[in-house]
Amino acid sequence: xxxxxxxxxxxxxxxxxxxxxxxxxxxxxxxxxxxxxxxxxxxxxxxxxxxxxxxxxxxxxxxxxxxxxxxxxxxxxxxxxxxxxxxxxxxxxxxxxxxxxxxxxxxxxxxxxxxxxxxxxxxxxxxxxxxxxxxxxxxxxxxxxxxxxxxxxxxxxxxxxxxxxxxxxxxxxxxxxxxxxxxxxxxxxxxxxxxxxxxxxxxxxxxxxxxxxxxxxxxx
Amino acid sequence: xxxxxxxxxxxxxxxxxxxxxxxxxxxxxxxxxxxxxxxxxxxxxxxxxxxxxxxxxxxxxxxxxxxxxxxxxxxxxxxxxxxxxxxxxxxxxxxx
Numbered sequence: 001x002x003x004x005x006x007x008x009x010x011x012x013x014x015x016x017x018x019x020x021x022x023x024x025x026x027x028x029x030x031x032x033x034x035x036x037x038x039x040x041x042x043x044x045x046x047x048x049x050x051x052x053x054x055x056x057x058x059x060x061x062x063x064x065x066x067x068x069x070x071x072x073x074x075x076x077x078x079x080x081x082x083x084x085x086x087x088x089x090x091x092x093x094x095x096x097x098x099x100x101x102x103x104x105x106x107x108x109x110x111x112x113x114x115x116x117x118x119x120x121x122x123x124x125x126x127x128x129x130x131x132x133x134x135x136x137x138x139x140x141x142x143x144x145x146x147x148x149x150x151x152x153x154x155x156x157x158x159x160x161x162x163x164x165x166x167x168x169x170x171x172x173x174x175x176x177x178x179x180x181x182x183x184x185x186x187x188x189x190x191x192x193x194x195x196x197x198x199x200x201x202x203x204x205x206x207x208x209x210x211x212x213x214x215x216x217x218x219x220x
Numbered sequence: 221x222x223x224x225x226x227x228x229x230x231x232x233x234x235x236x237x238x239x240x241x242x243x244x245x246x247x248x249x250x251x252x253x254x255x256x257x258x259x260x261x262x263x264x265x266x267x268x269x270x271x272x273x274x275x276x277x278x279x280x281x282x283x284x285x286x287x288x289x290x291x292x293x294x295x296x297x298x299x300x301x302x303x304x305x306x307x308x309x310x311x312x313x314x315x316x
Contacts, residue, residue, distance in 0.1 A: 071287065074287040086231075098223075
């Protein structure tokens with residue numbers, strides 16, 4: 001499956017946030033998006049998912065234009081920047097709703113085995129983030145959008161998620177963004193920089209310094 | 221399909237107690253089905269507006285991940301609520 005996002009224009013009042021965005025994600029690849037704070041990364045992810053309506057957008061799947069929000073055709077999972085799950089719901093209920101296997105989860109994240117009957121709001125912020133990232137990453141969708149999956153979680157879990165992403169990408173198109181640029185670079189097969197409302201395909205990592213996303217020498 | 225219905229019930233659960241309080245008020249003030257349906261419809265629209273105008277709108281992404289749009293979610297809770305309310309009214313009218 002090939003997902004293409006084109007001609008996106010987003011304004012908040014008269015302020016232009018995105019214009020001329022092009023992005024391609026396909027099954028078997030992780031597409032990374034880098035950008036400074038306020039560059040519109042999260043807006044772009046919300047637009048792809050369908051929870052934010054821009055002035056213009058063109059979304060195609062395998063060259064077919066998709067006019068409905070992607071979430072309504074049940075092909076996309078989206079991990080937003082903020083908490084995803086409702087507070088007063090049990091962990092086991094969330095797994096049931098997402099049709100995921102609890103045992104499979106605790107074989108990867110052993111320390112969570114105590115939480116099966118806990119409510120979501122009894123988990124710490126980081127634990128909740130791990131759980132939510134896992135739910136979306138393993139959900140039965142062909143397109144996965146992850147907004148800051150590496151933020152607020154322990155380095156050990158970051159490594160586990162990198163391995164999980166490498167497995168899941170075999171059957172899914174994954175779009176990822178985070179300020180932990182090294183992790184995004186490690187994980188991604190294709191990389192875009194979002195700057196001045198436009199995406200630029202990064203072919204050489206030094207371009208990140210040229211476009212002043214990173215300071216000179218950051219990649220050494 | 222069952223997962224979606226269960227998710228909708230989870231969304232409705234914290235609203236149930238408020239809805240029940242409104243049902244009691246309706247019984248006291250004007251226990252007619254037509255006015256009850258209109259009242260509940262207006263209350264559902266009010267909750268929708270309240271969620272849209274606050275950052276609680278973010279919470280709806282959980283339901284969207286399960287394929288439930290905002291319109292579907294609120295339509296479903298309106299129907300569930302009306303079903304419960306009318307049942308409650310019919311039972312109470314036996315005692316009035």
